[in-house]
Every structure is written in C-alpha cells, then in structure tokens.
Amino acid sequence: MKGRVMKSTGSWYILQSEKGTISARLRGKFKQEGLKLTNPISVGDWVDWDYEEQQETAVIRDILPRENYIIRKSTRKQQFSHILASNIDQAFLVVTVRDPRTSLGFIDRFLVSTESFRIPAYIIVNKADALSKEKDVEYLSLLKEIYDPLGYPVLKISALNQENLIEVLAPFLHGKTTLLAGHSGVGKSTLLNRLIPQANQATRSVSKFTSKGVHTTTFAEMFAFGDEGFLIDTPGIKEFGILEIEDQELSHYFVDLRRYLGQCRYHNCKHVNEPGCAVMEALEKGEIHPYRYESYLNILYEEDSHR
Ligand SMILES: Nc1nc2c(ncn2[C@@H]2O[C@H](COP(=O)(O)OP(=O)(O)OP(=O)(O)O)[C@@H](O)[C@H]2O)c(=O)[nH]1
Ligand SMILES: [Mg+2]
Ligand SMILES: [Zn+2]
CATH class of the missing domain: 2.40.50.140 (Nucleic acid-binding proteins)
Known part of the structure; x- marks a missing residue:
C-alpha cells in the first residue's frame, strides 16, 4: 500500500x-x-x-522516488546529510529581525537549497509586533529590498497577534505541501498552531541570556491543512550547511546571478576576478545586490576550504 x-x-x-x-x-x-x-x-x-x-x-x-527535497549537512555526523522534508510544493523560511536575528547569509544558503530544485520560497518575517527599534525596521526594509525583486516574497506577520495570517498567508497554503523552516525560536510552531490549532505543537520562549531559541521541536512533522494542504513543522536549524556544489554550479542557484550566465567571457567563469565577467559588470551597475554577491563569495570560499 x-x-x-x-x-x-x-x-x-x-x-x-x-x-x-x-x-x-x-x-x-x-x-x-x-x-x-x-x-x-x-x-x-x-x-x-x-x-x-x-x-x-x-x-x-x-x-517512492522523491520529486524534491531540502537537504543540509548534518551537524552531528561528519560526512552525513539530513533531509528536512521531501516532496514539498513551497518553502516558508521563517525569519526574525531580533531574538534571534536571522542573517542574510543564512537566508541565502537556504535559498540555494530551494533553488537546486526550483522550489518556490517565501521569506516570512515573524514577530512583526516586536519591531519597535529603528534599526529593526531598517532590517525589515533591507529584506524587502533584496528579496522581493528576486521573486522571494517577503511577508511580515505576527503569529502572536495573528497579524496577516488569515489575510496574507492562508491563501498561499491551500492545496499545497508547505515546509516551515528557520532558526530555533523564530516561531515556526507558534505559527503552525495558529493555522492548525489541533496540531498543538510545543512552543517555548527564547533564552533570555542568548536571545536564541531553545530547540523545542525535535522532529519534523506534517499536519493536514484544510482539504488538501499540508504544513511541515521542523526543528530549528542553527547553520545551514550546503552539500558540496561545484564552483561553476553555485551561480545557477542564485537567481540574480543565473540571469547573466553564458554571458561571461570564459565558460568556466567563477565570477570572482575573471576579465569580461558579466556577473561582476552587473554588480557594478547595481543590478545585483552587493549583499547577495557577498553571500555567493562566502559560500564559494567555504566550499573551497573543505577540499
Ligand atoms: N513577540 C512575538 N513572539 C512570538 C511570535 N511568534 C512566536 N513567538 C514566541 O517565540 C518563542 C518561540 O516560539 P516557537 O514557536 O517555540 O519557535 P520555533 O521556531 O518553533 O522554535 P524551535 O522549535 O526551537 O525550532 C515563543 O515564546 C513564542 O511565544 C510573534 O509573532 N511575536
Ligand atoms: Mg518549534
Ligand atoms: Zn562571470
């Protein structure tokens, strides 16, 4: 069966x-x-x-053969990988501006993994109710500035106050299998409980000392949403270790860099310092966001250091 x-x-x-x-x-x-x-x-x-x-x-x-999956390096076992979930229609990366802050580098690593299967991804900025400081509001604007134009909608919500859940999020969920992923403490389980009250997932406050989550959810679990939808709650991820990707392949998983592929002078261009590089030209013209290019280099160099 x-x-x-x-x-x-x-x-x-x-x-x-x-x-x-x-x-x-x-x-x-x-x-x-x-x-x-x-x-x-x-x-x-x-x-x-x-x-x-x-x-x-x-x-x-x-x-049965997997249509797609989100995979990362295991933090517990060297050389091993861990599949967060498989056969998903879309991924919601739940992020927060503070307590804990989700970095751009983390977001970009996650997006590399969704892009490798062209899984649509959304950036769900939770705890909108706690955005009081000016620099927090600025960070939210930066997220919008970077990711909205790339086709990763940045949606601001508050799971706590139920802000934008029914009006903004729910319409995206019907009939789809949606992965909720992100750091510990960003409110993935709180959000899931709001959308599916009978799920009754445990939630716990962020540590007062570290401002980080305390790894409340320990196993991934999928819950039915409406008639044909599913939501997958997952344990918080500290770091998103990308599996070995060839240097030339990495730019395929950056939507903004991908547009320029094939236009560089050298077919094996890594877009670092090669003459006639179309990606670097686009960067100089402001067509690629500098933070995204920085993430690209970080991942490229990190992968190199493992060889
Ligand atoms: N202020 C505020 N707090 C929230 C919101 N959503 C969740 N929280 C709080 O954030 C803390 C962590 O929430 P969880 O739902 O346990 O976080 P999680 O992402 O599931 O964490 P892990 O299971 O450890 O990965 C709890 O104290 C929640 O009440 C929100 O929208 N606003
Ligand atoms: Mg949880
Ligand atoms: Zn190039």
Missing part, C-alpha cells in the same frame, strides 16, 4: 494512507542516490508499506 510519512523519529514513523494513520517501522536499509543520510526516510516521503501479520506491525518496504 502507498502512504505518506507524516512524522519520523528515526526509529519509527507515522504514515497517512487509505487505511488512516498508522505507525510503521523500517525493514532493512536503504541506500539512496549515493547520499549518506542520518535519516533514510524523511517527512513528506511517499512509501510502500505492508502489514506484517507475525509482528503485528506496519513495515515500510520502499521509498
């Missing part, structure tokens, strides 16, 4: 299928696409499962 993984703890799974919601185990090991994964099966996966009479349990036999 076919089913979809709603929750995965690593040792057992909750599936949704025509037989309703069931818990299942995994038989054997899967080797996939040459990736070393800390979680062979992720939330959002479609799987083939059987009921094993003898053990009185549902067993996952196989994973």
Whole structure:
C-alpha cells in the first residue's frame, strides 16, 4: 500500500494512507542516490508499506522516488546529510529581525537549497509586533529590498497577534505541501498552531541570556491543512550547511546571478576576478545586490576550504 510519512523519529514513523494513520517501522536499509543520510526516510516521503501479520506491525518496504527535497549537512555526523522534508510544493523560511536575528547569509544558503530544485520560497518575517527599534525596521526594509525583486516574497506577520495570517498567508497554503523552516525560536510552531490549532505543537520562549531559541521541536512533522494542504513543522536549524556544489554550479542557484550566465567571457567563469565577467559588470551597475554577491563569495570560499 502507498502512504505518506507524516512524522519520523528515526526509529519509527507515522504514515497517512487509505487505511488512516498508522505507525510503521523500517525493514532493512536503504541506500539512496549515493547520499549518506542520518535519516533514510524523511517527512513528506511517499512509501510502500505492508502489514506484517507475525509482528503485528506496519513495515515500510520502499521509498517512492522523491520529486524534491531540502537537504543540509548534518551537524552531528561528519560526512552525513539530513533531509528536512521531501516532496514539498513551497518553502516558508521563517525569519526574525531580533531574538534571534536571522542573517542574510543564512537566508541565502537556504535559498540555494530551494533553488537546486526550483522550489518556490517565501521569506516570512515573524514577530512583526516586536519591531519597535529603528534599526529593526531598517532590517525589515533591507529584506524587502533584496528579496522581493528576486521573486522571494517577503511577508511580515505576527503569529502572536495573528497579524496577516488569515489575510496574507492562508491563501498561499491551500492545496499545497508547505515546509516551515528557520532558526530555533523564530516561531515556526507558534505559527503552525495558529493555522492548525489541533496540531498543538510545543512552543517555548527564547533564552533570555542568548536571545536564541531553545530547540523545542525535535522532529519534523506534517499536519493536514484544510482539504488538501499540508504544513511541515521542523526543528530549528542553527547553520545551514550546503552539500558540496561545484564552483561553476553555485551561480545557477542564485537567481540574480543565473540571469547573466553564458554571458561571461570564459565558460568556466567563477565570477570572482575573471576579465569580461558579466556577473561582476552587473554588480557594478547595481543590478545585483552587493549583499547577495557577498553571500555567493562566502559560500564559494567555504566550499573551497573543505577540499
Ligand atoms: N513577540 C512575538 N513572539 C512570538 C511570535 N511568534 C512566536 N513567538 C514566541 O517565540 C518563542 C518561540 O516560539 P516557537 O514557536 O517555540 O519557535 P520555533 O521556531 O518553533 O522554535 P524551535 O522549535 O526551537 O525550532 C515563543 O515564546 C513564542 O511565544 C510573534 O509573532 N511575536
Ligand atoms: Mg518549534
Ligand atoms: Zn562571470
């Protein structure tokens, strides 16, 4: 039978299928696409499962091919990667301006991962109610200035005050599988609870000492939204480690750099200091935002330092 993984703890799974919601185990090991994964099966996966009479349990036999997935380097196990979720229609990166502040570098890394499958991404600025200082308001304007023109809508909300949830966010969610991702403490679970009250996800205040989240959600979990939509709550991410990407490939995952590809003098241009580089010309003309180019270089150099 076919089913979809709603929750995965690593040792057992909750599936949704025509037989309703069931818990299942995994038989054997899967080797996939040459990736070393800390979680062979992720939330959002479609799987083939059987009921094993003898053990009185549902067993996952196989994973159906993934349409897409969001993957990052595991922070716990070197050389391993972790799939946040798979088969998603869109990603909501939940960010905050303060307590904790989400950096541009983090946002750009996440967007590289969504771009690698051309998954539409939104930047959801939560805690709009707490934007009192001038420099916080300026940061929000900067986010809008950078990302709106690139096709990543920047949407300001307050999960706490329910500001813009029903009017602005909900219309994007119907009939879609939406991933909620972001740092710990930005309010992903609070937002999910507002949109799906019966989800009843645990939430906890940000640490007073570090202004950072305390990693309340520990496993990704998918919840039905309306008739055919799903929302996936995920554990907070500290750093988004991108899997090895070839130098020449990286610019394909920056929408703003991608526009100029093929126009550089050298076909293997890395857009760093090569003569006749169309990307650097665009940067000088102000067609590419300097912060985005800075993120591009940071990722490029960081990947290099691993070789
Ligand atoms: N002021 C304000 N606080 C909020 C808002 N949304 C969430 N919070 C608070 O932020 C804290 C963290 O919220 P959570 O929903 O637990 O954050 P999370 O992103 O799920 O965190 P992890 O599960 O650790 O990844 C809680 O104290 C929430 O009440 C908001 O819109 N405004
Ligand atoms: Mg949470
Ligand atoms: Zn170039």
